[in-house]
Amino acid sequence: MYKIMTPGPTQVAENVRLARSRECTNPDLDENFVEFYKETCKEISRLLHTDNETLILGGEGILGLEAACASMTEPGDRVLVLDNGIYGKGFADFVSMYGGCPELYSRDYRETLNVQELENFLKEHHDYKYATVVHGDTPSGMLNDISAICPLLKKYGIMTVVDSVSASFGEPMRISDWQIDIMCGGSQKVVSAPPGLTFVVISDDAKKAMLDRKTPIASFYANLTTFAHYYEEKWFPYTMPISDIYGLRAAIDNIAADPDILTRHEKIAEASRKAITGAGLNLYLKSGFSSTVTVFEVPEGATAKAILDGVKNDYNIMLAGSFDVLAGKVIRIGHMGNNADYYNVREVFAALDGTLARLGIPLKASMEKIFCDSMK
Numbered sequence: 001m002y003k004i005m006t007p008g009p010t011q012v013a014e015n016v017r018l019a020r021s022r023e024c025t026n027p028d029l030d031e032n033f034v035e036f037y038k039e040t041c042k043e044i045s046r047l048l049h050t051d052n053e054t055l056i057l058g059g060e061g062i063l064g065l066e067a068a069c070a071s072m073t074e075p076g077d078r079v080l081v082l083d084n085g086i087y088g089k090g091f092a093d094f095v096s097m098y099g100g101c102p103e104l105y106s107r108d109y110r111e112t113l114n115v116q117e118l119e120n121f122l123k124e125h126h127d128y129k130y131a132t133v134v135h136g137d138t139p140s141g142m143l144n145d146i147s148a149i150c151p152l153l154k155k156y157g158i159m160t161v162v163d164s165v166s167a168s169f170g171e172p173m174r175i176s177d178w179q180i181d182i183m184c185g186g187s188q189k190v191v192s193a194p195p196g197l198t199f200v201v202i203s204d205d206a207k208k209a210m211l212d213r214k215t216p217i218a219s220f221y222a223n224l225t226t227f228a229h230y231y232e233e234k235w236f237p238y239t240m241p242i243s244d245i246y247g248l249r250a251a252i253d254n255i256a257a258d259p260d261i262l263t264r265h266e267k268i269a270e271a272s273r274k275a276i277t278g279a280g281l282n283l284y285l286k287s288g289f290s291s292t293v294t295v296f297e298v299p300e301g302a303t304a305k306a307i308l309d310g311v312k313n314d315y316n317i318m319l320a321g322s323f324d325v326l327a328g329k330v331i332r333i334g335h336m337g338n339n340a341d342y343y344n345v346r347e348v349f350a351a352l353d354g355t356l357a358r359l360g361i362p363l364k365a366s367m368e369k370i371f372c373d374s375m376k
Contacts, residue, residue, distance in 0.1 A: 002318040005348050007138050007166060007293040007334030009188040009195050012247075016193050019250035020243045027240040034234050040249045044199055047256060048168065048183065050175035054201045055227050056248065058241045061165040061186030064198035066094050067222040068161045068182045071210050072130055075099030080128040080158065084113055084144070085137030086324045087163060095132070098218055103128070109140060109325070112288025115148045122156050129209070130159035130181065136167030138189075139322045141295040141332065143171065143288045147178050154179040159205055165189055165198075169255050170265045170292040170336050181206040187244070190265075190292060192337035193251040196244045200224065261340075265291040268335045268345055271374035275349050280364035284330050292336035295322070297329060302359050304328045310355035317351050342375055 004011055027033045041054040048054075057063050069091065073079065077100040083089040084107040092102035105121065107113060131153050135146050150160045159181040164173060168183070170190040175183055181203040188195035202224065210217070210225050217223040226237035255261060269291040276283055276296045284295040298304045304321040308331065311317050320332040335345050349367035356363060 002312060002316055003344070003347065004318050005334055005339055005344060006318055006320040007141075007189070007332050007336065008186070010190070010192045010334060010336055011338040011344075012192055012194055013251070013254060013338055015254070016247045016250045020194070020247035022243070022246050024242050027242045028236065031234050033240075033242065034231065034236075036249070037236075037240065037245060038231055040245065040252060041199075043249075043252055043256065044185075045175075045201060047252070048173050048175050048201060049177065050201060052175055052201050052203050054199055055224065056197055056199045056240075056245060058196070058238065058244070059198055059221070060195050061184065061188070061198045063222065064165070064184035064186070064200045065091070065161075065163055067198075067219075067224050068184055068200060069094035069100070069132070070098050070219045070222040071217055071224040072159070072161065072182070072206065073098040073100040074213055074215050076101060077129045078103060078127060080105055080131035080153075082113060082118075082131060082133050082144070082149070083107065084111065085109055085134055085142045086139040086326065087137050088132070088134040091132035091134075091161075091163070100129075109142070110284065110286045112142060113144045113149060115145060115152060118149065119152055122152065122158075126156035126158060128158045130161055132161045133163070135162055135164035135173075136171065136290045136292060138166040138293060139324065139326055139332075140284055140330075141290045141293040142285060143167065143290040146180065147172070147174070150178045150180050159209065166292055166336065167290065169261065170340070171290070172262060175201055179203075187248050187251070190337040191248065191251045191255065192339075193248045194244070196241065197248055262291075265336070265340050267375065268340050268342070269294060271371050272333060272335060272345060272349075274374045275367040275371040278365050278370040279367045280362075284326075292334070292340075294333045294335065295330045298331060299356070299361050302356070302361050304331060306359055307331055307352070307355055310358060311348075311351045314355065314358075315347070315351035317348060319348065346371055
């Protein structure tokens with residue numbers, strides 16, 4: 001088995017795997033499971049600093065993003081799509097497929113969104129039902145300051161849908177304080193459970209917008225309102241993936257028992273960037289560095305495939321390239337969740353040192369040594 005150091009899926013703890021092997025009940029009929037589901041949702045909300053309702057959906061993180069757009073968008077709705085990354089731009093597709101009119105606010109893919117520049121734009125352009133915002137853009141490692149962006153949008157009467165799939169629990173998140181209307185997360189990133197679940201946290205304003213729609217939501221599975229009375233009626237809109245949810249709960253409990261999780265992510269990310277730049281390689285980003293993913297450019301004389309294959313075949317470690325406009329151009333290290341461990345990341349840099357040496361790529365210094373020195 002490879003050591004997975006990708007930006008999701010991540011390594012899964014033994015207690016999470018064991019939780020998934022629990023004996024199954026019938027989640028449609030056993031009211032104890034309804035209570036367990038509700039308690040798990042409340043714990044996610046608590047850890048994200050909100051009383052807003054969380055729902056766990058049976059599908060990978062993309063389902064949460066699509067469900068948010070499906071539930072919020074009516075034909076003709078103007079939606080502001082904040083685009084400074086591949087996933088940011090991708091929101092436009094979800095808006096369009098449900099009849100909305102996405103308007104791209106496109107900026108440099110190497111720079112975090114400038115909040116003052118956005119405010120200057122909003123002074124003249126704010127007739128939008130909601131805006132989509134990517135907290136952490138996994139393909140590039142970009143982090144946007146949602147603590148400033150979401151309250152700014154709300155100031156102009158614009159609701160927000162936030163993709164925090166790769167950032168939540170690895171970056172600070174205060175949903176209520178930051179006035180986020182829908183936040184989407186996923187099981188396979190910092191949470192460190194297997195892929196297959198998404199969770200969405202929904203404000204009262206977002207619920208009202210869904211309730212006040214003039215047209216029906218053009219989906220069943222991606223319709224957040226189907227959960228509206230699940231607890232009172234003890235009835236889910238579809239059979240819940242019970243084993244996945246048992247595993248998710250164990251992973252969430254691990255997070256709750258880890259008070260240093262944010263500090264550890266930040267420290268490892270800073271040391272990783274120092275290791276890369278100190279060795280003479282280039283980070284892809286100029287600003288907005290995430291604490292969950294570090295992305296560096298493929299050095300001249302090498303290819304992404306050669307680096308990834310070398311690390312995998314010679315060191316049994318799996319890193320990731322990227323896709324879309326970044327295909328073949330960068331290497332991504334996922335130091336999120338259970339991956340965000342000193343020994344794990346040290347092994348990654350030792351493997352990169354060796355692989356790049358074999359490929360004839362000169363380095364100014366050992367990345368492993370710089371990383372270790374930076375973590376002291």
